[in-house]
Amino acid sequence: MIDSLITEMPGYSEGWLLALSGWQYFQLGLIVVIFIVGWYFSRPGQIKKEITDFRRIFLITAFWVFRGIFLVGLALWVLGVLGLNVSEFFGTPVVTIAQEVPISPFFLLTLVVGVYLLFIFNRLIKRLVIKAAEKWRFDRNIGRQLRRFAMLLLFIVLGNVWLKLAGSFMLNIFNDQLFSVNDVAITPGILVYTLLILYGVALGIRLIEVIYTRHILSKGLNMGQSKTVFQLLKYALWVVAIILLLDSIGLNITVLVASSAALLVGLGFGIQGLFNDYISGLVILFEGLIKVGDVVEIESELVGRVMDVGLRTSKILTRDNIIMVVPNHNFVSDNVINWSYNERRTRFYVDVGVAYGSDVRLVEKLLIESAIEQREVIENPRPFVLFRDFGNSSLDFRVYFWVEEVFYVEILKSKIRFSIDDKFRQNGVQIPFPQRDLHLKSGWEKLDRKE
Structure with missing residues (x-):
């Protein structure tokens, strides 16, 4: 049956x-x-x-x-x-x-042997990478990328052999036309070839990045500028790889761009903001306005450390330890403070008001002590105090101080304010609150008659 x-x-x-x-x-x-x-x-x-x-x-x-x-x-x-x-x-x-x-048994045997060779080769390369890392202080990230690249090459070789053994049926499947672009037939084989090439390019760029980063760290060069240079190099490599890939499958890049010009114009109006971000990303990368590791403050009062500068967006680590993705046009169109462009030392201040009748020299002394006792504050230049104004209800002072690490300066300001409050309480210095005196010169006679 x-x-x-x-x-x-x-x-x-x-x-x-x-x-x-x-x-x-x-x-x-x-x-x-x-x-x-x-x-x-x-x-x-x-x-x-x-x-x-x-x-x-x-x-x-x-x-x-x-x-x-x-x-x-x-x-x-x-x-x-x-x-x-x-x-x-x-x-x-x-x-x-x-x-x-x-x-046939030979066909099945080649398939089993191929999978087994991939498994054994993967384990062998992994062990060699671990031993090389221990013996020559080799970066395992480099070894990991090399292992993936070698596995890709072995997979391509074994896959090619297996397809030939599979006969004309499998070859016909990979040669069947799905659609055409500019009279070039796009087949499953071309799609697989394209994916493998793109994956290989991605692995190659990742390998170059690991080696490049290790070289930068060993030479003690500026990591931010080096990251920017590599971003430009990475995009250039991708452009060259895509052009060569299109040429290898028979697509003329000039004809392709010309035939899709009208479509690109139409898309340009619809995604103008997206193109704005890409152009801004190129401006940032070429001019070096913002680099990885810089502490920046955007007009929206967002303060953070730049973790990555991409072509469309950048990643910023805020003071709350939150990674925010910021469109690049914000760095070009808005007013941006790059604190890392300043000198090594940056000056900040804390405002405070005291009650009328307070000893102003004592206030000056206490403010300087509150600032200088913080380990984040630089002793040279020494903190100083300015008597800013006679306010409506207080004597207004401002204590200035210098720091080297500006990322967490708000926490430092809070610590200084706590110290100021403690010292004022210990020394009897009062911090006033707004109050008004009301003087009535007439009107009391009518009020007394009503009572």
């Missing part, structure tokens, strides 16, 4: 697997059971660990020799059951799918 259903499937062509008798099926099943049992009981792991090294090596070798003889014996048994010699067994299709794909 099952055999009749299988043979009636569209495109079915019988191989030797479905042409066997019941007795042959029984013998093959028995061989499979014997193989599983024999392989399980011939594991080298069953050797006791207490055995000396020489005997252990001898027994392990004996186990593998037994396995080899065992496999050869089973293989000869299979050939005897099928009535085939070795070349006929590996070359004769087990079954043929869609009348075009012959699935």
Whole structure:
């Protein structure tokens, strides 16, 4: 019943697997059971660990020799059951799918061996990377990218061999036209080729970035400027790679741009803001207005450290330890303070008011002490105090101080204010609040009569 259903499937062509008798099926099943049992009981792991090294090596070798003889014996048994010699067994299709794909033992063997080689090669490269990193202080990131690139090349080689062994059916699938662009047929094979090339370019650029970063760190160069240079290099490499890729598949980049000019104009009006961000990103990268590591303050009172400068957006780490993605046009169109452009020292201040009648010299002394006792404040130049004004309800002072790290200056200001409040309380200096005196010169007589 099952055999009749299988043979009636569209495109079915019988191989030797479905042409066997019941007795042959029984013998093959028995061989499979014997193989599983024999392989399980011939594991080298069953050797006791207490055995000396020489005997252990001898027994392990004996186990593998037994396995080899065992496999050869089973293989000869299979050939005897099928009535085939070795070349006929590996070359004769087990079954043929869609009348075009012959699935032979040799085809299956190449597939299994290919996957096994990928697995073994991956483990081997991984071990070599770990040993190289320990011996030569090699950056594991470089090794990881090299391993991925080597695996990609091996996958391409093995995939090419496997496709040739698969026959004309698989090759026809990869050569079938999906659509065309400028009279160039786009097939599944071209799409796979494009994806592999793009993946290889991405791995190559990542490898270059890791090596470049390591070189910058070893030379002690400015990381921010170096990151900006590499961003420009990365985009240039991508442009060159895409142009070469399009040329390799037969697409003329000039004709492609000319034919899509009207579409680009239409899209330009619809996504004008997006193009604005890209142009702003190019301006930032070429002019070096903002670099990785800079502390910036945007007009919206957003203060943060630049973590990454991209072509469309930039990433900023705020004082709240939150990474914000900021469109690049904000850095070009808004007023931006780049605190890292200043000298190594930057001056800040804290305002405070005291009650009328306070000892102003004592206030000056306490303000300077409150600032200078903070470890973040630089002692030279020394903090100083300005008596700014006679306010409506207070004497207004401002204490100035210098710091080198501006990113968390608001926390420092808060600490100084806490210290000022403590010292004022200890020395009887009062911080006033707005109050008004009301003087009534007339009107009391009428109020008294009503009462």
